[in-house]
Amino acid sequence: MAGIIDIVYAEYNYWIYVTLMMIGFYAMIAKKNLIKKVIGANIFQTAIFLFYISLSDIKGGTEPILLHGETSTHAADIIYTNPVPHVLILTAIVVSVSTTALALALIIRIYEEYGSIEEDVILAARRKLNPEFSEYARQSEVDSQ
């Protein structure tokens, strides 16, 4: 048992991201409420962001800003954290925000059209609205010929 705890503790950042990601994934798939799906997507993406950020961090590292007054011999001793993942994630956050915005806009439209944001209600409404392509209508048309 202790061994497992040690493993978890040693890389707890990864465990957190995996847990968060699964929570988000579950919400995206299993929740019937569209807003909750979007929240799930956000959790999912945030988990990935955390993964990137924790990746870049180095124990005892400092911000990747060139320190003033350092001579070149000292410069070699300073450990910078990796700036690249931060930059990448800034972009990814923008993407995530725009996805969320678009999703919410779509939900508003869906609510206007169907009066609900519950998936099963919408599904039932769609079945009722489009009888021309339902299997029953098709069969009866074939029979009538």
Add this chain to the structure above:
Amino acid sequence: MVTDNIQSITPVLAVLVSAIASVLILAFGRYPNIREGWTFVAAFIKFGLVLSMLPLILAGKTITYTLVEILPNIPITFKVDAFGELFAITASFLWILTTAYSIGYMRSLKEHAQTRYYFCFAIALSSAIGIAYSANLVTLFLFYEMLTISTYPLVAHIETKEAIDAGRKYLVYLMGSGVALLFSTILVYYYTGTTDFAFSGIAGLALIPKATLAFLFVMFMIGCAKAGFMPLHSWLPAAMIAPTPVSALLHAVAVVTAGVFTAVRIILYIFGVELMKSSGLWLYMAYFVSITIILASIYALSQNNLKKRLAYSTVSQLSYIVLGALLITPHGITGGMLHMPYHAFMKITLFMCAGALIVTAKKENISEMNGIARQMPITMIAFTIGALGMIGMPPAGGYVTKWYLLLGAAELDQMILVGVLLISAVLNAAYFFPVVYIAFFKEPDHELKYNEAPMFMLVPIVITAIISISFGVWPDAPGFFYDIVSIAVANVTGGI
């Protein structure tokens, strides 16, 4: 036997003529006279082009033209050799006659969608000539599929539920078998790197394992469902719902003969005489087609509808041609190849007579035809000539081919096959003579006056009947089918 090869675009033109005509037919759809004029013009030009290549073929040369390389190593190539020319002459000449006959038939019955009819007809003819002149399996497959698709609207022409169902059946059988043909084509390419027809077969095929070879052969023969081999024949009687000119040209000449042509091409020009002999495949296949010959004749006996009876007779007769190619002796092959044009001319005569009966006497069933010869003597005399040819009695040409087939079978000591040919002749007589008897000698139910079919229909019937007789009276007329066949046979057997 080395043959000279000439580069010439003529075969391409011969194929394209009717394709171009089809566009003109579509463009002039509103003016029936001009529309049918184009069909005639195209038919004559086509026949002229095909005929113009005959002297070269008779001189032992071949004509090739590579149109385009669609895939690396896969060109669309046309090659005119004696066997292809045989089919091309038959099909293009009969197109002229059928056009005349179609005009008479379609106008008499005031059929709908005549533009579509002539359009598809022209495309189908292009495909048939394309099949005749293909130099490799890919080119052949291209036209084979074109033929299937272009004839579908002709089969389903009357657009009733029955017709569309028949069309579907036609399509499923032929496109389904097309897949088998494609598969075997790719297999040949995979093993040998070529799909070109060669006089002695593709050499590389001799190297592949026996079991694979047999499988390949079976797939090829399934691919030739157009030839109406017995388990895959049922599209042919179903397709008789088409207008009679379609049945006549397509289901006595273009489509089925294309199928048989393809089968013979594959047997002789892909596998080759040597390989067929050494692998023993010829004998199995010969027995197999014998079953078709006998069974189809028995089926024909039970048909009351005249067109259906003719259809089953076609199924049976087509297998004669394949049987001939399978009897890998010069005599057998001669018989098979010669039967191709002979059968085409005789069967088209019969079909056109059946159509004339439908148009003029409104009769489709044999049981209703008591004494019909009093009303339509010329038609029924032509019918009798065709029937005699089918049975294999002089004066029509059937006996010539049957003679060669029997000779081939006897040379190979295959007495079973000889027996099959003889039994089938008896069966042929059994289903044709009652028609002739009913028409000529039975008392009609009520008084019948002389009332022949329209001239447009009668003239083609008379012409084909006369040519059928000429086959029997003077089969070796110079430059006639026998000469072409003897060159083709010399090609494939190495000039014996």
Add this chain to the structure above:
Amino acid sequence: MTFDIITNNLPALTVIIPLIAGFLTPIIGWINRKLCWYHVMLTMFIVFLITASNLLTVINTGTIHYQFGGWAPPFGIEYVIDLLNGFVCIIIAFIGLMVSIYSKESIKKELPGKTIPYYSIYLLLVTGLMGMTITGDIFNFYVFLEISSLTAYALIAIGDRKDGIVASFNYLIMGTVAASFILLGIGYLYAVTGTLNMADMQNILPTIYDNKVVLAALAFFMAGFSIKVGLFPLHTWLPDAYTHAPSTSSALIAGLMTKVGAYAMIRFMFGVFTPAFVIDMTRMTEILTWAAALAIIVGSVLAIAQSDMKRMLAYSSVSQIGYILLGVGLANVIGMQGGLLHILNHAVMKSALFLVAGAIFYRTGIRNIHQFKGLGKRMPVTTTVFLIAGLSMIGVPGTVGFTSKWYLVLGSMEAGMWIFVLIILASSLLNLAYFWRVFDNIWFGHPHEVEKIKRDEAPLSMLIPMVILAGLCIFFGIFAYYPLHYILEPLSNMLLGIGVLP
């Protein structure tokens, strides 16, 4: 001198021109709404010319490397155009051009009042697809993937149909999962290699193939891209999205989105990982072929069950994507050529078919196949295009479908996978079944009513792109030699690492 600037920066311009033009569209639309169409068409035409020039350069002189801002890789972002993405880019540009011409009338009728946003998003979608294809940087790829996805969601939802919005939302959820997987895979690869440049990554990865992280990255990429291309069990977003989008959007998205997804899959398998890894070590290609074979059959069978024309075409897309991935997964030169050729072929055929569906809907408002009776007389040109494209899908010789079928069957034989031979051939019969049903309804059925039907053809600006695409269906069916010889054969050798130094 100014000319030099343009010619030196052509790779960048491929992406930048539609991007800038996309943002200019609202301004131009504000001046005059009618100008938008000319603007988009002109932009697409210029992009097409640029991609054509890029492709020619690649064929003649080899791969183009373009470094942004003069920063050399692996630090800067690099655009790399080789035969693969040069080929895909020209397809994107061409289909984009055709659909933009078609859009004029269709948009007027289906999306009145939304002309400006439509065209703006349209160009941004093209930007996204171009960027995904052309970039040599793995994170840059992700950004463009998201641009194309977001614009695609918008294009699907832009119509008035209620279903379109729901379809778009479902697509969004699926697409987000896919993109997140891909992002995660990128993160894994970055963690183990420390670079984002694809070529650089490919050099470093072979040394660490026993690392489990690399394996996980591959798994995430394959899962993500499988959703993006709509590979069979993950295809559920696709039929709804294609069916309920406005006609032009369907044509563009059906023609391009999944193809670019397939491109990305190929690029990641053979351009980030190495052929040895995906073929022999993980046998990913083999898994892919089986999934693809399943997709071919299931897609075709489901297509037969549909009565909505666009839905039928959507399911047929599921099956056709299977062709592409099957060819790629066979991992021999011939199969690979077949798969790549089918990218071109399917883009041409499927766009044509969706454009036809749009034209029929434009004139008659009908999408149900059973109501198509008499259309052959009413819209002869449109239905002829449908016939040609449909025959191509069936794989009749002389059309594009035949050439890819030929290569796929030959490739399957080469790989010794006879079951795939059977599946490909069986699927062409299934294609026959669902297309012939439509043909029958269009041309046969009511012979006597048909005589009364008046000709009522779609407007010229819709007909021209359809006819061109149908022409290409035949052109590339007969002259497939040229793309195969000049592009696909060297390309397949390159991807499989045959004949070039590693």
